Amino acid sequence: MDFNDTAEEAKFRAEARAFLEANCAPKSGARMQAESSEGAFMQRAKAYQKKKAEAGFAGLTWAKEHGGRGLAPIFSVIFGQEESKFDAPGAPFAIGLGMCIPTLIAFAADDQKKRYVGPALRGEEIWCQLFSEPAAGSDVAGLKTKAVRDGADWIVNGQKVWTSGAHYSDFGILLVRTNPDAEKHKGLTMFFLDMKSPGVEVRPIHQMSGGSNFNEVYFTDVRIPDAQRLGEPGQGWSVALVTLMNERLAVGGSPGPDYAEIMELARRMPGASGKGALLQDQAFRRQLADWYVSAEGYKLGRFRTMTALSKGQAPGPEASIGKILNANRLQDITNAAIEAEDHFGIICDDANAPMEGIFQQSYMWAPGLRIAGGTDEILKNIIAERVLGLPQDARADKGVAFKDLPAGR
Amino acid sequence: MNFDFSDDQKQLKDQARKFLAERSAMASVRAVLDRKGGAGASYDAKLWRQVAEMGWLGVAIPEEHGGAGLGRLELCVLAEEMGRALAAIPFASTVYFATEALLIAGSEAQKQKWLPKIVAGEAIGCFALSEGPGAPAASALRTTFDGLSISGDKIPVTDGDIADFAIVCAKEGGGVSLAIADLKGVARTELKTLDPTRGHAKLSFDKTKAERLGAAGQGWELTERIYDRAAVLLAFEQVGGAQACLDMAVDYAKNRFAFSRPIGSFQAIKHKLADMYVALEVARSNAYYGAWALSTEAAELPLAAAAARVAGCAAYHLASKENIQAHGGMGFTWEIDAHLFYRRAKLLAVQAGAPDTWKEKLVRRLELKNAA
Numbered sequence: 001m002d003f004n005d006t007a008e009e010a011k012f013r014a015e016a017r018a019f020l021e022a023n024c025a026p027k028s029g030a031r032m033q034a035e036s037s038e039g040a041f042m043q044r045a046k047a048y049q050k051k052k053a054e055a056g057f058a059g060l061t062w063a064k065e066h067g068g069r070g071l072a073p074i075f076s077v078i079f080g081q082e083e084s085k086f087d088a089p090g091a092p093f094a095i096g097l098g099m100c101i102p103t104l105i106a107f108a109a110d111d112q113k114k115r116y117v118g119p120a121l122r123g124e125e126i127w128c129q130l131f132s133e134p135a136a137g138s139d140v141a142g143l144k145t146k147a148v149r150d151g152a153d154w155i156v157n158g159q160k161v162w163t164s165g166a167h168y169s170d171f172g173i174l175l176v177r178t179n180p181d182a183e184k185h186k187g188l189t190m191f192f193l194d195m196k197s198p199g200v201e202v203r204p205i206h207q208m209s210g211g212s213n214f215n216e217v218y219f220t221d222v223r224i225p226d227a228q229r230l231g232e233p234g235q236g237w238s239v240a241l242v243t244l245m246n247e248r249l250a251v252g253g254s255p256g257p258d259y260a261e262i263m264e265l266a267r268r269m270p271g272a273s274g275k276g277a278l279l280q281d282q283a284f285r286r287q288l289a290d291w292y293v294s295a296e297g298y299k300l301g302r303f304r305t306m307t308a309l310s311k312g313q314a315p316g317p318e319a320s321i322g323k324i325l326n327a328n329r330l331q332d333i334t335n336a337a338i339e340a341e342d343h344f345g346i347i348c349d350d351a352n353a354p355m356e357g358i359f360q361q362s363y364m365w366a367p368g369l370r371i372a373g374g375t376d377e378i379l380k381n382i383i384a385e386r387v388l389g390l391p392q393d394a395r396a397d398k399g400v401a402f403k404d405l406p407a408g409r
Numbered sequence: 410m411n412f413d414f415s416d417d418q419k420q421l422k423d424q425a426r427k428f429l430a431e432r433s434a435m436a437s438v439r440a441v442l443d444r445k446g447g448a449g450a451s452y453d454a455k456l457w458r459q460v461a462e463m464g465w466l467g468v469a470i471p472e473e474h475g476g477a478g479l480g481r482l483e484l485c486v487l488a489e490e491m492g493r494a495l496a497a498i499p500f501a502s503t504v505y506f507a508t509e510a511l512l513i514a515g516s517e518a519q520k521q522k523w524l525p526k527i528v529a530g531e532a533i534g535c536f537a538l539s540e541g542p543g544a545p546a547a548s549a550l551r552t553t554f555d556g557l558s559i560s561g562d563k564i565p566v567t568d569g570d571i572a573d574f575a576i577v578c579a580k581e582g583g584g585v586s587l588a589i590a591d592l593k594g595v596a597r598t599e600l601k602t603l604d605p606t607r608g609h610a611k612l613s614f615d616k617t618k619a620e621r622l623g624a625a626g627q628g629w630e631l632t633e634r635i636y637d638r639a640a641v642l643l644a645f646e647q648v649g650g651a652q653a654c655l656d657m658a659v660d661y662a663k664n665r666f667a668f669s670r671p672i673g674s675f676q677a678i679k680h681k682l683a684d685m686y687v688a689l690e691v692a693r694s695n696a697y698y699g700a701w702a703l704s705t706e707a708a709e710l711p712l713a714a715a716a717a718r719v720a721g722c723a724a725y726h727l728a729s730k731e732n733i734q735a736h737g738g739m740g741f742t743w744e745i746d747a748h749l750f751y752r753r754a755k756l757l758a759v760q761a762g763a764p765d766t767w768k769e770k771l772v773r774r775l776e777l778k779n780a781a
Contacts, residue, residue, distance in 0.1 A: 001482065001701045002411050009410070074410070263775070279776075282769075289768035292775060293720045297691030300698050303412040310410055321687045377676070383686055384679035388659050391674040 003303070005078070006310070012075055016082045019055050023048065024086035042168055045089035049123025052090070058121045059097065066105055066117050074309040077302075095164055096120050096127030100173045103243045104192065107230035116171070116192075128169035128195070130160040130217060131240065135407065137162075138378045140175075141185045141237055142397075142405075145219060147176040154178070154191065154229075156199075156222040162372075166202045166215040169195050174224075175240050178233050180403040187402050188236030193224045209364040255330050255369055256362035257355075259291040262333050265355055269340065278340055287336060291329055298325045316387070320379040327369040327376070334363035412697060414486060422486035428463070429494035432456055435746050441497035442606050442749070449599070451570055451608025453497045460496075461530025466504060470512070474524035481704040485645045485696070492646030493653045495753055497606045499533045499568035501646065501760070505639040507534025510576045513638075514587060514623030514631050523574065523589075535572035536639075537563035537612055538632060544766045545578075547585045547629040552614065554579035554588045556621065559614040567760055569610035570599045576622060576635075577614070584626035590619035604752040637714035639761050641699035644714075647721030647757050648696050651689050654728035654750050658682055658735040665737075678735060685728045692717075692724035712778060715771035722757070722764040729754035 005013055052058045053067070060076045062068025069075075083090060101120050105113060119125040136143035145158025156176055166172065172195050179187035195202070199222035204212040231239040263279065266288070271281035278284050298321075305319065337359035338345035347353045348360035370376050384390045397405055414422070437453050444450055460466060469484045470476025477483075484504070491500050508527055511520055526532035538545050540552060540563060552561025559577050569575065569592075577588050596613040623631045659682060662673030672678050699717030702710040729751040733740035740747045758764060 001413065001697070001704070003701075005410060263779070285772040286765060286768045288775075289715075289719055289771040290723075292771060293695060293716050293723070294691060296698065296716050297694045297720060300412070300694035301690060303410060304694060304697070306410045307413045321690055324687060325691070377680065380680045380683035381676065383683040384673070388655075388682055388686060390659065390662060390679055390682065391671050393674050393676060393679075394670060 009074065009078060009310075012071075013078050013082060016057065016079045019052075019057060020082055020086045020088065023051050024083075024088045027085055027087050041089060042092065045092050046123045048089050049093050053122040062102075062105070066113065067121050072309065072312060073314075074306060077306055077309060092126055092165055092168065093120075093123055095129050096125075096169075099129055099243045100127035100171075100192075103173055103190070103230060103239060106242050107190070107239055108192070109227070112228075125170040126165065126168055128163050128166045128172045129243065130163055130166070130172045130174040131243075132162045133159060134161050138375055140240075141188065142407075143175060143177060143188070145174075145176045146180070147178050147189065147191070147224070149178075149226075150223075152226055153223045154226060156191075156193075156219045156224060158219050160217040160219075161214075162205070163202075163215045163217050164213060166195065166217050167204060171195060172217075173230065173243065175236050177402065178236075181401050182234060183400065184397045184402045184405065185237045186234055188240070189233045190230040190236040190239040191224050192228050192230060193222070197222050197224070199223075207368065209361075209368065255326050256365065257333060257337070257358045258329070259288060259295050259333070261355065261358065262291070262337050263288060265337055265359070266340065269354065271340075284336075284340070287332075291333055294325050294329050298322050320374070320382050323369075323373065324376055324379050327366060330362055330369060331366035334359045334366055338363055412701070414482060418482055418486050421483055422490060425465075425487050425490040426493065428459075429490055429496060432459060433494045433496045433498075435495075435749070438495045438497045438606055438749060444605070449570065451599070451605070452499055452568070456496065457498045457533075458530055460498060460500070461528070464528075466500075466508075466530055467524075467528030469504075470508060470524050470528055474520055475528040476524065481641075482700055484642060485700040485703075488642045488645035489649035489652075492649030492753075492757075495606060495650070495653075495749055499535070499571060499607070501639070501643060502535040502568035502572065503527060503533050505642040506536035506635060507574070507576055509638045510536065510587065510622060510631070510635045511589075513634060514627075515589075519589060519620065519622065526573075532573045533568060533571055535566050535568045535575050536635070537566045537569065537575045537577045539563065539565060544762065550578065550580045550585060552577065552579040554581045554586050554619060554621070556581065556625075557618065558616045559588055559590055559619045560616055562611060562613050564611035565600050565602065565609040566612050567756070568608055569612050570597055570608040575612060577619065578628050578632050581621075581625055581628070585628035585632075586625050587622040587628040587631050588619035589622045590614070590617050602756070604756040606749065606753065607756060633711075636761050637711055638703060640714040640718040640767070641696065641703045641710075643757055643761055644692065644696040644699055644717035644721035647725040647754070648689065648693050650750055650753055650757070651685070651692065651721075651725045651728035654725075654732035654747070655682065655685050655689060657747065657750075658685065658728075658732045661736055672735075681731050681735065685724075685731055688720075688724040688727045692720040695720040712771065712774040715767050715774055718761070718767045719764055719771055722767070725750075725754040725757060 056069055057079055059068035060071045060079060061073055064070050097120060101117055104116060120127055131140050133143045133145060145156065145160060147154040147156045171192060173190060173192045175188055175190050177187050178189040199220040201218040203216045205214045205216060206212055266279040266284060267277055269278050271278035271284065273281060341354060348357045350356045353360055385392060433456055437456065441451060441453055464477050465487055467476030468479050468487060469481055472478040511523055523532055527534065552559060552563060559579055563577065572592055574589060574591050577590055579586060579588055595617050597610040600609040600611060602609045662678050662682065663671055665672050695717045699713045702713040733747045733751060736745060736747055739745050
C-alpha cells in the first residue's frame with residue numbers, strides 16, 4: 001500500500017496544478033459554491049473551459065479523434081482532485097461533457113460528432129439532459145412526453161423537470177415516448193435538440209432553499225429532425241443507460257461543511273452544560289467521532305476506487321454509497337450545528353450567523369442532495385440489486401402496454 | 410495510488426479462507442461453544458497447532474525470532490479471515506496483544522524467550538488490564554507490581570483461562586508499568602461470558618513472579634500503543650465477521666419466501682442489507698487505512714486506529730443484529746449461527762475498550778493533529 005502517484009500520475013498532477021495555478025484563484029473558505037447563471041459567471045466559466053480545452057485538460061478520457069487525450073479514468077480523477085482545490089468554474093459543463101456528449105459520441109452520426117463535440121469541449125456550447133418528468137422521477141422510464149413521427153421530423157409535446165442549466169444551455173438530449181403501445185421501457189426514443197427550437201419554454205424552479213438551479217422545460221409542438229435521433233426508435237432506454245453510466249465517473253467532492261467545520265464552530269462556542277466550549281461536551285465529541293469516521297470512510301473509499309481505476313478496472317455501482325454517506329452526514333452536521341447555536345441557530349444572514357451561515361445555508365440544501373441524482377432509497381435498491389444480487393421488487397409494469405399502466409398523481 | 414493489498418497478500422487471504430472454512434467449520438466453533446471437550450476446553454487445540462504449522466502465529470515476527478518476517482498487512486488479511494470464520498483460538502490475545510507488546514516493549518532476552526514459543530504454538534499469551542466495570546484508567550489500577558512480582562485481580566482476561574503467560578498492566582510506585590508473568594501457579598477462575606467461543610478468566614496474582622516489560626512508569630503509554638495496534642487488527646476481524654453476517658443475510662433473503670416472493674425482493678429487507686453494506690464499506694476503508702498506518706509505523710497510527718475501531722465496532726454491531734432480524738424467528742434459534750456472530754461482535758466491541766472510549770480517543774487525537 002502506498003498513497004503516492006505513479007511517476008506518470010505525478011507528472012500529470014504537476015501539469016494539472018501548474019495549469020490551475022495559472023488560471024484559477026485558490027478556493028476561499030468552506031462556503032458552498034452555489035451554481036450560478038449570472039452573466040459574469042458564465043463568461044468566466046466559458047473562458048476557463050476554453051483554456052482548459054486548449055491546454056488539453058478537457059475530455060481527458062475521450063478518444064483523440066474526438067479531441068480528447070485517450071487517458072485512463074484515473075487521470076480524470078486526479079485532475080478533479082486538483083481542480084476542487086481551486087475556484088474553478090467548471091460546473092456548467094459537467095452534465096454536457098460528463099453525460100450528453102459521451103452519449104452523442106456513442107450514438108450520433110460522424111458529421112454530427114464533428115459539429116458538436118469540439119464546441120462543447122471548448123465551452124462554446126452548453127448541453128443539458130432532459131430525462132426527469134413530474135410523474136417520472138425515480139421511475140424515469142415512466143415518462144410521458146411524447147414524440148410523434150411527421151415526415152422527416154418528430155413532433156414533441158410534454159414537460160420535463162429538474163433540468164439543471166436548461167436556462168443557459170444551447171442543446172439538450174431528450175428522452176421521449178414514441179410508442180405508448182409497447183411496454184414501458186420499450187417505447188422510448190432518444191433525441192438531441194436545439195434548446196432555442198420554437199415551442200421550447202424554460203421556467204426556473206424556485207427551490208425550498210430559495211435559489212433556482214433547476215428548471216421545468218415545456219415542449220409544445222416542438223419539431224426535431226429524425227436525423228437528430230440517437231439510437232433506434234424504441235431503443236431509448238438502452239441509450240439512456242449509457243448516459244447514466246457516465247454519471248458514475250463524475251467526481252463528487254465534499255458537498256458543504258463537514259466534521260472540520262463543525263469542530264471549528266464547537267471550539268468557539270459554549271456547550272449546553274455551561275462549562276466550557278461545545279467541543280468539550282461528551283455527547284458532541286461522540287457525534288464528532290462518528291462524522292469523522294463517515295467522512296474518512298468516504299474519502300478512503302474513493303482511494304480504493306482510484307486504485308481500481310489505476311489498475312484499469314471500471315468503477316462499479318458501489319460508488320452509490322458516497323452520496324448516501326455525504327448527503328446524510330451533511331444533513332446531520334448542519335442540523336447539529338444549528339441546534340448547538342441555540343437561539344442564534346435560526347439566523348442565516350452572513351453578518352450575524354456564525355461562520356457566515358454555512359450551516360444554515362447547507363441545511364436548506366441538504367434535503368435536495370439526498371434526492372438529486374438518485375434518492376437514498378433508489379441508491380439503496382441499486383446496492384441491494386447490483387452489488388448484493390438481491391432479486392427485483394415485484395413489478396406492476398412488466399408485460400403491460402405503457403398506455404394501460406395504472407398512474408396516480 | 411495503491412490503496413489495496415498486493416496479489417500475494419490476497420493469495421494468503423484466499424488460502425486462509427479456504428483453510429479455515431474447512432478446518433474451523435461452524436461445527437468446530439460450536440464444539441468450543443458447547444465445551445464438548447470438557448469444562449476447560451475453551452479453544453480448538455487442533456486448529457491452534459495447525460495454524461502454528463502454517464506459520465501464521467509468526468507472520469509479523471522477525472525471522473531472527475523464528476517468525477516469517479512478513480508484515481502487518483499479511484497479519485491484517487489473516488485477521489479478517491479469523492473474524493469471518495469465528496476461529497475459536499486465542500489468536501487475538503496471543504498475536505495482536507501479547508506479541509505486539511513483546512515486539513514494541515520487550516527486551517532482547519524477553520523476545521528470545523517468548524517469541525519462538527509463540528511461533529511454534531507452544532505459548533499462548535494474553536493481556537490483562539481490566540479490573541472492574543467501566544473504562545480502565547491509570548489512576549484506578551489496584552493491581553501492583555513491585556519490580557519482581559505482581560499482586561491483584563484482573564477480570565476479565567480473554568484467554569486467561571488457557572494462557573501460558575500474561576502481559577499485565579499494574580501500578581508500580583506512583584506510576585504504571587507493564588510486566589510479563591508466567592501463569593503457572595496463578596489462580597484462575599473461568600468466567601461465564603456472552604461469547605463462550607473464547608475463554609475468559611479472572612486471574613488472581615499473589616506475589617506472582619514477573620519481569621518488567623518496557624521501562625518503569627511507561628506502562629500506560631505502552632498499553633495505549635499496544636491497544637492501537639490491536640485495534641487495527643481487531644478491526645479486520647470485525648470486518649470479516651460483519652461480511653460473514655451480510656453474506657448470510659443476503660443468502661437467506663434470496664432463498665426465503667414470504668407472500669410468495671423471496672424476502673430479498675422487499676425494499677424493507679433490501680434497504681436493511683444496503684445499510685449493512687454501507688457500514689461495512691466504511692469500516693473496511695477505515696481498517697485499510699489503519700493497516701497502512703500500522704504497517705508503515707506512520708505518525709497517523711493513533712488516529713487511524715481509533716477510526717478503524719469505531720467504524721469496525723459500528724459495522725459489526727449493525728450487521729450482527731440485522732442478520733438475526735433478516736432471518737426472522739429462525740435467527741433467534743440456537744441452531745442458526747447468527748447468534749455466534751452477535752456474541753463475537755460484542756466481545757470484539759469491548760475487548761480492547763468500548764466504542765465510546767475510542768470515540769473520545771479519536772477526538773482527542775484529532776485535536777492534537779489540528780494543533781500540530
